[in-house]
Amino acid sequence: MNDPRSATGFPSPADPFREDPLDISSLLVRNRASTFLMRSAGRIPAWSIEEGDILVVDRSCRAERGDLAVITRDGKLALWEVPSGGASTWGVVRGVVRVLRRR
Amino acid sequence: MFALCDCNNFYASCERLFRPDLESRPVAVLSNNDGCVIARSAEVKALGVPMGAPYFKEEGRFRHFGVEVFSSNFPLYEDLSRRVSDALRSMAPDVEIYSIDEAFLRIDALPAAASDPEGFCRRLRERVLRWTGIPVSIGLGATKTLAKAANRIAKRDPSRGGVFAMPGGAGDDPHLEGIDIGDTWGIGLRNAPRLRRFGIGTARGLKYADEEWLKKRFSISEARTSRELNGQVCHPFTERAKPRKTIRVSRSFGNPVVDLHSLKEAVSSFAFSAAETLRKQGSAAGKMHLFLMTNPFGEGPGYAAGATERFDVPASGTVEIVGRAVKCLEGIFVEGPAYKKAGVILTDLADAACLQRHLFTPMRDPREGALMGVMDRLNRELGKGTVFTASMGVHGRRSWVMRQGRVSPRYTTRWEEIPAVLPPEEAP
Numbered sequence: 001m002n003d004p005r006s007a008t009g010f011p012s013p014a015d016p017f018r019e020d021p022l023d024i025s026s027l028l029v030r031n032r033a034s035t036f037l038m039r040s041a042g043r044i045p046a047w048s049i050e051e052g053d054i055l056v057v058d059r060s061c062r063a064e065r066g067d068l069a070v071i072t073r074d075g076k077l078a079l080w081e082v083p084s085g086g087a088s089t090w091g092v093v094r095g096v097v098r099v100l101r102r103r
Numbered sequence: 104m105f106a107l108c109d110c111n112n113f114y115a116s117c118e119r120l121f122r123p124d125l126e127s128r129p130v131a132v133l134s135n136n137d138g139c140v141i142a143r144s145a146e147v148k149a150l151g152v153p154m155g156a157p158y159f160k161e162e163g164r165f166r167h168f169g170v171e172v173f174s175s176n177f178p179l180y181e182d183l184s185r186r187v188s189d190a191l192r193s194m195a196p197d198v199e200i201y202s203i204d205e206a207f208l209r210i211d212a213l214p215a216a217a218s219d220p221e222g223f224c225r226r227l228r229e230r231v232l233r234w235t236g237i238p239v240s241i242g243l244g245a246t247k248t249l250a251k252a253a254n255r256i257a258k259r260d261p262s263r264g265g266v267f268a269m270p271g272g273a274g275d276d277p278h279l280e281g282i283d284i285g286d287t288w289g290i291g292l293r294n295a296p297r298l299r300r301f302g303i304g305t306a307r308g309l310k311y312a313d314e315e316w317l318k319k320r321f322s323i324s325e326a327r328t329s330r331e332l333n334g335q336v337c338h339p340f341t342e343r344a345k346p347r348k349t350i351r352v353s354r355s356f357g358n359p360v361v362d363l364h365s366l367k368e369a370v371s372s373f374a375f376s377a378a379e380t381l382r383k384q385g386s387a388a389g390k391m392h393l394f395l396m397t398n399p400f401g402e403g404p405g406y407a408a409g410a411t412e413r414f415d416v417p418a419s420g421t422v423e424i425v426g427r428a429v430k431c432l433e434g435i436f437v438e439g440p441a442y443k444k445a446g447v448i449l450t451d452l453a454d455a456a457c458l459q460r461h462l463f464t465p466m467r468d469p470r471e472g473a474l475m476g477v478m479d480r481l482n483r484e485l486g487k488g489t490v491f492t493a494s495m496g497v498h499g500r501r502s503w504v505m506r507q508g509r510v511s512p513r514y515t516t517r518w519e520e521i522p523a524v525l526p527p528e529e530a531p
Contacts, residue, residue, distance in 0.1 A: 033189035034234035036515065042526030055524060060234050070524055075124030078525035090123075 028095040034060035036091065038070065044079065049096055056095040062086070068093040104216075104243060105340070106208040106224055107250040108191060108231070110184075111238045111258065113204035114142035117183050118173050120236040121514050121522040129170040133158050136355050136506045137174055146170075174507035182515040183237060190234045194227050199342055207247055209340045224266045238265070245271035247338045248331035251288040252279065252306055271334030279307035279332065289328040294321060306332055346384045346452070352377040353446020357506035359398070360442045366395065367429055368496035373447040374428035375495060378421040379482070381449055382475060387417035389451025391424065393431040398443040406440040417453050420471045421478065424449070425492050486517065 029035045040053045047068055049055070055070075063069045063082045069089040071080045077090060110116060114132040119125045129146035133139065140147075140156045147170055152161055158172075165172055184203045192198050195216070197209035210216040216223035224241040231239050242254025249269045256278060257267035269276060285295035287306045301320070303309050309325070310332035317326040327337040352373040360366055370393065381388055391414070396407035410431045418424055428447050478490045512520035 031234070033186040033193070037521045038524040039521050040526065041523040044526050049526075054521070057524075059236065068527075072123035072126075073525065073528070075122075075126075076525055077121065077123065077522060079527045081527055 028056045028097070029058075030094070031058060031060045034058055034091075035094075037097075038077065040079075046081075047096075050098065052098075054097040055093050056097065057091040058094045059091040061092040061094070063089045063092050104209075104211040104220060104245065105247050105250040106195070106210050106220075106227075107201075107242045107244075107247070107254045108187075108206050108208060108227070108239050109242075109254050109258065110187060110204040111240055112142055112144050112148075113184075113237070114173075114175065114180055115144040115147075116237050117176070117180050118171075118511055119144075120183070122511075125171055129168060130173070131161075131165065131170050132173045132175055133509070134175060136357060137508060138355070141175065172509055174510040176511050176513065178513045178516045179511065183235060186235045187231055187237050187239070190231045191227065194223075194230060197340065197342060199340055207250065207340065210243075221266050221268050225264065228265050240265045242266075243268035243270075245269075245334040246331040246336050248288045248328055249334065252282050252332075255282060255286060271332070276307070279310055280305050282306035284309060287328065287332075289324060289331070294325065297321070298325070346386055346454075347380075348450070348452060350377050350380050350386075350388070350449040350452070351446060352380070353394075353444065353448075354505060355444045356442065357504055361438075361440070363433070363436050363438075365496075366432060366436065366442060366445065367494055370395075370428050370432045370445055370447065371425050371492055371494040371496075373445065374425040375421055375492060377447045377449050378419065378424040379479060381424075381452070382419050382455075382479060385455050386452040387419040387455040388424070388449035389414055389417045389453060390449070391427055391431070392448040392450065393428055393435070393446070394448075395432070395435065395442050395445040397440045401441075401443070406437065406442075408435040408437070410435045417451070417455070419455050420475055421492065422471075425494060429494055 035056060035058050038055045038057055040049050040051060040055055043049065043051050057070050061067075062085070064085045065082055067082045069080050069082050069087070070077055070091045070093065071089050072078070073080070079093070080089070082089070115130040118130055118132060127146070128144075129150065130144040131140050131147045131152065132142035134141045137158055139158060140152060140154065140161060143152055143154065150164065150168060150170075152164070164170075180203060188198055188200055188206055191206060191208060195208040195210050195213060197212075199207040199209075201207055210220060210223065213223070220243055224243060228239055228241055231237060240254055240257040242250045242252065242257050243266070244250035244253050249271045253267045253269040256269075257263050257265055260267070269278060282305055284290055284298050284304050284306065285292070287309060290298065290309070298304075298309065298321070303312055309329050312329050314326050314329060317329055331337050354369075354373065356369065360369065374391075391412045392409060393412075394407065394409035397405045399405055412427045412431055414423075414427070418427075481489045512522070514520060514522050
């Protein structure tokens with residue numbers, strides 16, 4: 001009924017005001033080319049992250065003081081709270097995604 | 104001005120992205136079926152392992168030097184390749200994808216590149232590395248051939264910082280003397296030794312060769328390469344890839360196949376993926392060719408057979424293409440030989456949107472196109488193998504699938520395979 005292509009009678013007066021519905025990735029992904037998803041291997045209470053949560057990691061952001069960043073530690077990818085700006089990191093965590101399930 | 108951006112040891116660099124422990128360790132990637140070495144990190148190159156070396160020959164040496172060996176993980180490479188081209192496009196909008204790890208860029212119209220093209224390319228290189236984790240080298244030149252030659256120098260000479268320019272023009276460029284004729288873009292394996300016999304052993308030699316003589320002795324193609332080395336554009340920038348004229352899906356089997364049932368599964372899945380590629384470029388096929396063969400290097404007499412089918416109305420539907428492929432197979436299958444390879448080739452491709460109507464054959468059922476559209480979308484959105492034809496068989500029992508014993512996770516395309524990240528260390 002509100003598909004402009006299927007209106008055989010009158011075009012919708014709302015047509016010029018049509019906007020794209022909200023897309024969750026527009027909130028979390030600023031840069032598709034540089035954004036990677038990772039799974040948290042542990043609980044991090046200070047950041048309300050549960051084990052198994054999906055982290056949205058952007059490589060294009062500069063890490064600032066207080067960011068949660070991904071770094072390499074002992075040859076593995078690990079999280080790190082950035083103590084001061086300008087640190088070199090693998091990427092910066094920009095968001096957390098979790099599908100809710102009742103325990 | 105053209106720039107050629109080439110990813111360094113692309114597949115090996117992809118394998119390192121989520122494995123920091125592999126930084127500065129030797130990494131090699133094997134071809135389908137783990138047959139040959141198709142990518143080598145700098146450390147593996149330094150060991151003297153040639154490109155394309157059979158894995159079984161190198162296995163001992165790899166173990167001795169602790170080389171990390173991977174089966175090819177094309178879903179990962181494809182995703183990272185797309186990210187690299189997106190990063191390039193963010194600074195230089197005109198990008199011509201040349202292969203999975205190379206792209207030509209047109210940078211002369213960019214204000215940011217006008218005064219200092221090399222500096223611009225260095226910033227581009229930093230951005231690609233920062234965003235995607237993939238190191239690249241960039242060559243600059245007045246033509247694609249010169250950009251390609253410059254790229255070679257950028258890649259091999261560490262003092263250049265990954266960027267090198269060959270402006271070209273009529274002047275002599277001593278760097279061209281360092282480019283072997285066999286490594287010159289556009290000179291085939293066959294013609295390099297012939298040119299050498301005439302004393303043309305380097306790109307510089309070809310630059311100063313007589314054009315008429317080249318045309319007469321060789322072909323227009325070598326004459327064009329010579330012009331390009333002189334800075335005259337013969338291969339213009341082409342942003343859109345031309346649709347492919349043939350689509351070929353063929354593979355060696357993980358294990359030799361003797362029974363018709365397994366061959367049907369294999370051939371069906373090759374036909375399935377050929378049909379998918381066909382629709383993706385908006386084509387329909389007029390003809391299909393099917394072949395199967397035993398191992399040409401095996402013992403005993405070999406066997407190879409092929410058959411061609413013509414479609415009355417060019418076809419693009421999976422059901423029809425898979426059905427015909429199976430029919431073809433039944434026609435040429437003989438019991439006895441141990442088959443090692445089969446393939447489906449679609450030819451006589453036409454634009455599916457403007458198919459000629461045949462007077463005496465019925466038009467295609469329009470519902471077929473709709474069904475294929477839904478199927479392609481499901482396989483794209485929910486992952487490959489969501490919808491397939493029953494003739495392809497069910498996972499787990501296929502003996503013919505590629506052997507890929509050392510494949511890494513599909514880190515960026517499967518939810519179950521995304522990389523894990525450890526929690527922060529507790530403050531001491």
